[in-house]
Amino acid sequence: MHNRRMAFGQNAEGQNSEYEVLEEIGRGSFGCVRKVMHIPTNKLMVRKEIKYGHMNSKERQQLIAECSILSQLKHENIVEFYNWDSNKDVLYLYMEYCSSGDLSQMISYYKKERKYIPEKLIWSIMAQILTALYRCHYGTDLIPLETIYDKAKPPIKGNNLVIHRDLKPGNIFLSTRKWEGDEYSPKKMDYNKVLVKLGDFGLAKSLESSIEFATTYVGTPYYMSPEVLMDQPYSPLSDIWSFGCVIYEMCSLRPPFQAKTYMELQRRIKTARFERIPDYYSHELQSVIKSCIDINLGTRPSAYTLLQDIQLRIARKSLQLERFEDNLFDYERELINIGNILEQQAGEYEMEMANIRSQYRKEFEAAVEQRVREIMSGKKISGAPELMNGRKQLHRPDYHWRMRERER
Numbered sequence: 001m002h003n004r005r006m007a008f009g010q011n012a013e014g015q016n017s018e019y020e021v022l023e024e025i026g027r028g029s030f031g032c033v034r035k036v037m038h039i040p041t042n043k044l045m046v047r048k049e050i051k052y053g054h055m056n057s058k059e060r061q062q063l064i065a066e067c068s069i070l071s072q073l074k075h076e077n078i079v080e081f082y083n084w085d086s087n088k089d090v091l092y093l094y095m096e097y098c099s100s101g102d103l104s105q106m107i108s109y110y111k112k113e114r115k116y117i118p119e120k121l122i123w124s125i126m127a128q129i130l131t132a133l134y135r136c137h138y139g140t141d142l143i144p145l146e147t148i149y150d151k152a153k154p155p156i157k158g159n160n161l162v163i164h165r166d167l168k169p170g171n172i173f174l175s176t177r178k179w180e181g182d183e184y185s186p187k188k189m190d191y192n193k194v195l196v197k198l199g200d201f202g203l204a205k206s207l208e209s210s211i212e213f214a215t216t217y218v219g220t221p222y223y224m225s226p227e228v229l230m231d232q233p234y235s236p237l238s239d240i241w242s243f244g245c246v247i248y249e250m251c252s253l254r255p256p257f258q259a260k261t262y263m264e265l266q267r268r269i270k271t272a273r274f275e276r277i278p279d280y281y282s283h284e285l286q287s288v289i290k291s292c293i294d295i296n297l298g299t300r301p302s303a304y305t306l307l308q309d310i311q312l313r314i315a316r317k318s319l320q321l322e323r324f325e326d327n328l329f330d331y332e333r334e335l336i337n338i339g340n341i342l343e344q345q346a347g348e349y350e351m352e353m354a355n356i357r358s359q360y361r362k363e364f365e366a367a368v369e370q371r372v373r374e375i376m377s378g379k380k381i382s383g384a385p386e387l388m389n390g391r392k393q394l395h396r397p398d399y400h401w402r403m404r405e406r407e408r
């Protein structure tokens, strides 16, 4: 168990008291999702509950092992998995909170507005999803492009490969730097600069076999690949099929396969026949989608192959440049802050100097006044000899007499 849990302990309900539990965000097939505040860091997070009381110890172990893998999956396009915790019946997963909605909300927004999603934005979202899938399918990060003509070397697979298994618009979260405010509102959202984050990774592997999943899963498998429908094992290429369906939905504002009944949907998926995307979009986009929604696993492209596409290389390069520009803005803001602090300090220093100067002037004037008073009263001059010097002689009572004597 996570060691912090030992330090913070559990409250009366057996929940981790390191977190303040806030409102419910929604409910999925496995349980409730809530916002929580991580008290030590003051960070807003999401807590996903998974009821696992019905699982045997082997299934539980597999679930925990998957959590462990997911907690190592750090990528800017993947929802960060921070920690997990459990009591007897419930597993709590603590994840990054994505406040700007998801792709399904974005698609609904464009559908309602009767507008197409701009093609440039679609390529940008595609590049980000594929970069995240590359990280999962190969266990290693994609090397940034020097130029759009760079050809990436074929990837060498690392350890802990992850297949998403449930790629769909509702699991693709969005955030944007221009986003103002805390809660999702499509009107306020600037979709031209979105950061994509894939959520709900991999855990389906442990959960789908459980009785709980079989009885509670209510989702429609619009994005499920034909091989998975035919009970063949999942492979990274199953994610690519789902990816193709998601991109199709972004263009057509509806999934490629729809049907009134589950059986009919299965039949349509297995034929892999779907309508062309609207003419508004380029031939290149249509052909990438077509290559992904391909029954034949031998010709369906991998994340690596797709990322070689010139449009995707352009999208990646422009994302890299945007990130670079954002970093420059951050750097500029930091410099402005430092400049402001220095200006404030210079002001304070000036004020201090003025105070010292005025204090010194006052003391000096007081000393001079005192001296003048002493002179006027004919007193013997005392102190501040540097002020008197030659003039000191003039005030000796016998001075004039002595001078006159000398002249004679």
Ligand SMILES: Nc1ncnc2c1ncn2[C@@H]1O[C@H](COP(=O)(O)OP(=O)(O)OP(=O)(O)O)[C@@H](O)[C@H]1O
Residues within 6 Å of the ligand: 025, 026, 027, 028, 029, 030, 031, 032, 033, 046, 048, 079, 095, 096, 097, 098, 099, 102, 166, 170, 171, 173, 199, 200, 218, 219
């Ligand atoms: N990291 C997150 N940040 C913000 N909201 C989230 C996050 N994860 C999930 N949610 C929201 O919580 C709700 C439930 O999510 P969950 O993933 O459990 O179920 P689902 O994806 O809706 O359905 P299913 O479990 O069938 O896939 C959804 O509205 C989802 O948008």
